[in-house]
Structures are given as C-alpha cells and as structure tokens.
Amino acid sequence: MRDFDAAKELFKDTINTDYYFDSISAEIARNKIEEAIKERNAPLIFVIGDPGVGKSYILRVINSIISQSQLTVFIDHPFFDKRDLLKMLYDAKELPFDKDINFNTLKDELLKAYEGTNHTIFIDEAQLLNEEQFELIRIMSDTKVFQFVLSMHKEEGAVILQKKHFKSRTKIVIEYGNLEETEILRYIQSSLVAHTHGEIASMFSKNEAKTIGRYAKGNFRTIKKFLYILMKLLSYAKKHGLTKHQKINSCLLTMAALDIGLINDK
Numbered sequence: 001m002r003d004f005d006a007a008k009e010l011f012k013d014t015i016n017t018d019y020y021f022d023s024i025s026a027e028i029a030r031n032k033i034e035e036a037i038k039e040r041n042a043p044l045i046f047v048i049g050d051p052g053v054g055k056s057y058i059l060r061v062i063n064s065i066i067s068q069s070q071l072t073v074f075i076d077h078p079f080f081d082k083r084d085l086l087k088m089l090y091d092a093k094e095l096p097f098d099k100d101i102n103f104n105t106l107k108d109e110l111l112k113a114y115e116g117t118n119h120t121i122f123i124d125e126a127q128l129l130n131e132e133q134f135e136l137i138r139i140m141s142d143t144k145v146f147q148f149v150l151s152m153h154k155e156e157g158a159v160i161l162q163k164k165h166f167k168s169r170t171k172i173v174i175e176y177g178n179l180e181e182t183e184i185l186r187y188i189q190s191s192l193v194a195h196t197h198g199e200i201a202s203m204f205s206k207n208e209a210k211t212i213g214r215y216a217k218g219n220f221r222t223i224k225k226f227l228y229i230l231m232k233l234l235s236y237a238k239k240h241g242l243t244k245h246q247k248i249n250s251c252l253l254t255m256a257a258l259d260i261g262l263i264n265d266k
Contacts, residue, residue: 004238007197008231011224017060019194021187023220025177026058032174033062033149037120042172043141045149048157049176052221055151056124058176062149063122070118078128082136086110089119089146111145120147127156138165178218185209188227200231208248215257222260229256 020026029047036045049055056076063074073088080088083099086106090097095113097106123129129137140146152160154175160166161173179187185206192201212230216222233252237245245252257263 002199002234002238003197004200004231004235007192007195007200008228008235010191010195010197011228011231013221013225013228015057015060017057017064019191020061021190023054023179023183023187025179026054029058029174029176030062032172033058034065036172037062037066037147037149040118040144040147042170043144043147044137044166044169044171045147046157046161046166046171046173047149047151047176048154048173049151050154050178050219052219053176053178054220055176057220059122059124059149059151063120066120070120072120072122074122074124076124078123078125078133080133082132085121085133085136089114089121092119107140111143114145117145118147119145120149122149122151124151126150127152127160134160134163134165138169141169179213179220179223180218181210181213184213184218184223187223188212203248208253211250211253215253215262222262225260226256226262229259 033045033047036042047055047059060074063072066072071092073092075085075088083103083106086103087097087099089110090106093113095110101109123137137148137150141148161171185204185208188204188209189201192198212223212226216226230248230252233255234246234248236242237252254263
C-alpha cells in the first residue's frame, strides 16, 4: 500500500541522524573531519559549502560518533556570549560554574581542568559569529586543549578565513558539495526502502531523479523540499481519485517545482 502521507514525513526540512545517506561529498567530508579529530593535527576545522548542502547534518552525525569516545559540545546557533561558551564547557565536564568569577579566571581554571584531555567543539552556522566570538575561538584553539569544527556558508567562509584570527593559523578547510546526478535516485530510493516504502521507491526512475536534480541543482535541502511536496501531491491525487496523477509524471514534477519556487511563473 502506498502511504504517501507517511512517506512525505521522511523529507521534512529537519535533521535526522538516525538515517545517514553516504553521498560522495558527505563521505569525503566525514572521513576528513573524523581523521582530523583523531589525529588532533589542526585545532581549527572549517566545513564550508552552499546553504542546504548538508553541513549541519554531517556535523550532527560526526558529533554523535565522536561523543562516544571523548567530550564534545555542539552549538547549533551562534548567538552566545563568551561566558556562555565557558559555561557549556564547564557543564560538559560537570564542573561547578561560578558566574560571579571574572572571565579570565574562569578561562584559566577551565584550561587546567581540560589539560590532557581531548575536547571538540562543533559550531554550526559559524558565519554568524561576531568579532569577539572569533577572537575567543582563536585564543582557545591556540591552547591546543580545544579543537573547533566550524561550519559556514561558502561565500562568507571565504571572507572569514582571511581574517586575522585565522589566516595564519593551522587549520583544515573541507568543502562540502551538492549531490551528484547519479546519487539522487539512490538517495530517494534508499530513503524510502529503509522506511518500508518500497512500492513508492519503485515509482522513481533515472529520468524522474534527473529532473528533480535539475530543478534543485543538486542541493540536498531543496531535493528534500521537492520530494515532500511531491508526496503531498501524490497523496492528494490518491485521496481524490485522480488516477492520472497517482503516478509520477512531468505535470506533478512541474507543480512541485512551482510550489517551492524553482520555476518563475511570472
């Protein structure tokens, strides 16, 4: 039975690390990040890419893996002040945090507590950090006690890497790209089959996947949005007995592209 309503939930614009899709770009990025964390050969790791390619997703996957063997902190929003970051690190090691102690004393005590241990701090959307935050990251990474993994948009990231905080620092820069055309069909079918929607998975061929990829330009988030709307359209057609539109055709694909603004209808 084709349950399009259930299938569409797989493609919501949310991050679910329970199901990992091993695209070429994702695997390259994951292996490089994991190796850099294991080797501790760079205190700063930058993951850059266009919005929607999957940077947030891969950071969560790696944090989930790395946190099993060492201390980590994951910050999914860059809106924190420097004392907030110290408190997160105190909490991660279950240390008492006295908010009345001055910042430098807190920092020095923290460095003593963490000395000799591995700790990785993941910060998503790091292009939104301010100058004070970047300087704090620079200072803490220079101690070699803390390692930072920062994801940021490609365009802003290129500018940030040239800032005085990071230009001369030892760092690793990993670029995360879009899905290749040949991977899109595999992503669609493997996502559906993994959640017992094999009958719906069989509705997709190379041609439909190629069309979706062309509209979405290989962007992972856009492909998910496209599939979510497509499942809604198929569900509507099924509920209202529209036989012609209960299979994937060029009309449905065009309607989905229009709905999410991939076609300019003006």
